[in-house]
Structures are given as structure tokens and as C-alpha cells.
Amino acid sequence: MPTAIVTQSSGQIVHVRLVSSDTTDTTVAPEAVALAAESGTGAAETTAVVAAPNPIAPTPKEIFWSAGSFFVLLIVMRYYLFPKLKKGMVARYDDIRSDIEGADSVKAAAQTDVAGYEKQLAAVRVEAAGRIDAARQTVDAERNAQLAQVNARIASARADAEAKTSAARAAAQGQVAAAVAQVATKAATMASGRTPDASVVQAAVASAMESAGSR
Amino acid sequence: MIALDFPEINSILVWKDLFPSFNKIALIAVLAAVISITIFLLAVRQDHKEAPKGIRNFAEVIVEFIEDGVVMQTMGKDGLAWTPFLMTMFLFIYLCNVPGIIPFFQMPATARMAVPLFLALMVWVIYNVTGIKHQGIGGYLKSTLFPPGVPKALYILVTPIEFISAIIVRPFSLAVRLFANMMAGHILLVTFALLSEALFQAKDKILIPVGILPFFMLVFLTSFEVLVAFLQAYIFAMLTAVYIGGATHPEH
Numbered sequence A: 001m002p003t004a005i006v007t008q009s010s011g012q013i014v015h016v017r018l019v020s021s022d023t024t025d026t027t028v029a030p031e032a033v034a035l036a037a038e039s040g041t042g043a044a045e046t047t048a049v050v051a052a053p054n055p056i057a058p059t060p061k062e063i064f065w066s067a068g069s070f071f072v073l074l075i076v077m078r079y080y081l082f083p084k085l086k087k088g089m090v091a092r093y094d095d096i097r098s099d100i101e102g103a104d105s106v107k108a109a110a111q112t113d114v115a116g117y118e119k120q121l122a123a124v125r126v127e128a129a130g131r132i133d134a135a136r137q138t139v140d141a142e143r144n145a146q147l148a149q150v151n152a153r154i155a156s157a158r159a160d161a162e163a164k165t166s167a168a169r170a171a172a173q174g175q176v177a178a179a180v181a182q183v184a185t186k187a188a189t190m191a192s193g194r195t196p197d198a199s200v201v202q203a204a205v206a207s208a209m210e211s212a213g214s215r
Numbered sequence B: 001m002i003a004l005d006f007p008e009i010n011s012i013l014v015w016k017d018l019f020p021s022f023n024k025i026a027l028i029a030v031l032a033a034v035i036s037i038t039i040f041l042l043a044v045r046q047d048h049k050e051a052p053k054g055i056r057n058f059a060e061v062i063v064e065f066i067e068d069g070v071v072m073q074t075m076g077k078d079g080l081a082w083t084p085f086l087m088t089m090f091l092f093i094y095l096c097n098v099p100g101i102i103p104f105f106q107m108p109a110t111a112r113m114a115v116p117l118f119l120a121l122m123v124w125v126i127y128n129v130t131g132i133k134h135q136g137i138g139g140y141l142k143s144t145l146f147p148p149g150v151p152k153a154l155y156i157l158v159t160p161i162e163f164i165s166a167i168i169v170r171p172f173s174l175a176v177r178l179f180a181n182m183m184a185g186h187i188l189l190v191t192f193a194l195l196s197e198a199l200f201q202a203k204d205k206i207l208i209p210v211g212i213l214p215f216f217m218l219v220f221l222t223s224f225e226v227l228v229a230f231l232q233a234y235i236f237a238m239l240t241a242v243y244i245g246g247a248t249h250p251e252h
Helices: A030-038 A060-192 A198-214 B009-013 B024-045 B054-074 B077-101 B114-145 B152-200 B209-248
Strands: A003-009 A012-019 A025-028
Touching (some): A060 A198, A060 B054, A060 B114, B009 B152, B024 B054, B024 B077, B024 B114, B054 B077, B054 B209, B077 B114, B077 B152, B077 B209, B114 B152, B114 B209
Antiparallel strands (some): A003 A012, A012 A025
16 A cells, blocks of 8 residues: 655645555645545545656666666677677788788889889990991991092093093084184185185184183 | 647656566667677678678778777777777667667667666776776875866865766766756657647647648757767767776876
């Protein structure tokens, strides 16, 4: 049977609290208690009991279940799940780190190879440039020699041609001078009636041709 | 006028037993543990050598979040041994908070004092024991009650304040912060849900469109509670780490 704790002020019931043997607190409206009292029965026995636990107060069963659940979770997490997950994460990170380090060393080796290759390439380029210069000098020397030979041949051919030309011209001049002297002799003979001296005619023709040639 | 029949506070906070000594709060607490264990069990079963994806990625994100966002920020590298404990605490609180917005549950387990109080008292015991273990009882009391750099005359004032603050108030502030936030959120959601319902079912037809306003507020508060659920779990874990870190390394 519940026990009623009644709070009174100036003779009026302002609050009634029922405490049962199972520790459940129950608050009952004063009007209900007053009505029950007027009807002649005991307030605690006749009023409707409405369960009204403190909404803030923690209850043992909730503490028990939350603590139990938490500790089970903590034990499983601490001794099995977290170490296993973390071990996998660490192993994968180590793999990634060693892969990165391997890649770095391969990159460094590749850079060394590239540097060696570039060094060799530079040496080959220098050697190639030397060979090209030497070849160019050889080619230039050969070309100059051949040019000199060709020029000499040209000069020789030109001298021959000039000699032939001079001879042909001299021959032509001789023939022209003879023809002119003959014509001049005939003209002088016809004009004067006597034949001029051949040497004089030839000298005059030669003189005229020289003066004509000098002009 | 509308008839808004707001339920008694106990009817939205106190739950009947589903079976003897096992109510909705206990169910949520058990489910929080079961869901956490299931997620991590599924995660550890995946091949760790491959790039993490799906549930393993999710689990690793949680681990890294606790390590980088909580432990390294408060305790440094020495505190990494506390990661499983802090992660368990964060997951447990978060999964106890979140049912407040999940249909059919619609109640955060942390809106009852039992869960926050148990966790806060456990943290209190842990950081005090850890402090005593690391510094000895004299050293721990000295570093806690006599903070360095304070003029000796002020210890008359500072020491009682530190005693009340660090030894007495901390567990209650830790518990009440979580409990009050989650209970307030729960009551707000109930209030706006009831107000929306009352307005949508009002006899006066002109009030029906007005119901959209509390309904939008309900939607906003529901999404806000998603943030609060995460934030409160993070704050609790962070403060736990700060207290333990302070007890192990008082010079920090």
C-alpha cells in the first residue's frame, strides 16, 4: 500500500506525493485527494495512481544496459576490432611508404642514368663536331686544290685561245694589209699612171691600219 | 483557437519496458554497441592491402578522425593509446544521439540522464586514476589544485575553485551538457511536430496553411539535430581527451 506525503499551506492541500513500497513516486492532484477525503475514504487508497517518475533521474536499468553495452563495445573494440583494423592500416601505409621510397630510388637511378647519357651525348657531340670540322677542312682543301687545278686549266686554255686569236688576227691583218696594198697600188696606178713603190704602199697601209687600230 | 494537447513530460521521456528491465533506452544502447561492432567487423574482414572502400573506408575515416581530430589535437602522439577508448565513446554517444531523428525510435538515449551520467562518471574515474598513476597522488593534487604561475596569496581563492571545478563540477557539466542538449532537441521536435499536427487538423480552415510554418521548423530542427548529434558526441570525446591529457601531462 502506498504512503501519502501531503504538503499543506494555510490549511489547504497543495501537493500530495505517494510513495509505494516499490519506490515509485506518484504525484496526485490535490483536488483528487480532497474529493477522496470528502467521500470518506483514505486518500492514498482511493485516488487513481498515475506513474510519474522524475524525468531527469537516471534509472538503474538504463545505467545497467548502457554501461553493459558500452563495456562490451569497448572490450571488443580495444582488444579485437581496433588493433586488427589499425594493423591493416599500418601495413598498407608501410606498403605505400616503401613503394614511394622504391619509386624515389628508381627515379634517382633514372636521373643518374639520364645524367650519364647526357654526358656521353655531350662527348659524342663534341667528337662529332671535331670530326665535322676536320671533314670540312679536308673538303675545303680538296675543293681549293681542285679549284686551283681548274683555274690553271682555264688560264692555260685561255692563253692558248688568246694565242690562237692573236695569230688568226695577225694573219687576217696581213691578208687585209696585202689586199689593201693591192687595191691601193691599183688605185694609185690608175690615178697617176705609174706603179708606186710597193714598199711605200705597204708602209702607208701599215701606218693607216695602225692608226685605225689605235682609235 | 486550436486545441494543442501537449503530452506530459514523462510520456515523451520515460519509456515502458519492452520486456522486464529492458526499455527503449536500453534497446538504443544495445543497438549502438551492436551497430558499431558490426561496422568494424565488416571493415576488418575486407582485404587491408587494397585501397579502402565502402564500409572499411568508413571505419578508417572514423579512426583517422579520432586520431587526427581528437587525440593529436589534445594529447599529442603519447595519447594515441587512448584512441580505441575515445573512438568507442564517440561512436557510442553518436549512435545513442542519432535515434532522436530516426522514425519509430524518435528518442535519443542520451536524453535520459542514465547514459550521460554513467559516461561522465566513468571519465571522471579514468582521468583521476590516470593522473594519480602518472604523477602520484601528491603530484596530481598539486598540479590540479595549485596551478603554476599563480601568486601564492591567490591560492586561497584559486585552490577551492580548482577543486570544485576539476574534481566536482567536471563530471556533472560533462553529463548535463550532453543530456540537456539532447533532451532540449527532443522536446523541440515533439513541440513542433504536435503544433504542426494540431494546425493541420484545426477545425478553423484558415489555420491549416499556417501549419506549414511549424512544419518547416520541424524539418529544419530535424536536420539541425543531425548536426547536434555529431557535435555533442565530438565535444564529449574531445573533453574526455582534454581531461585525460591534462591529467597525464599537466605541464601542457
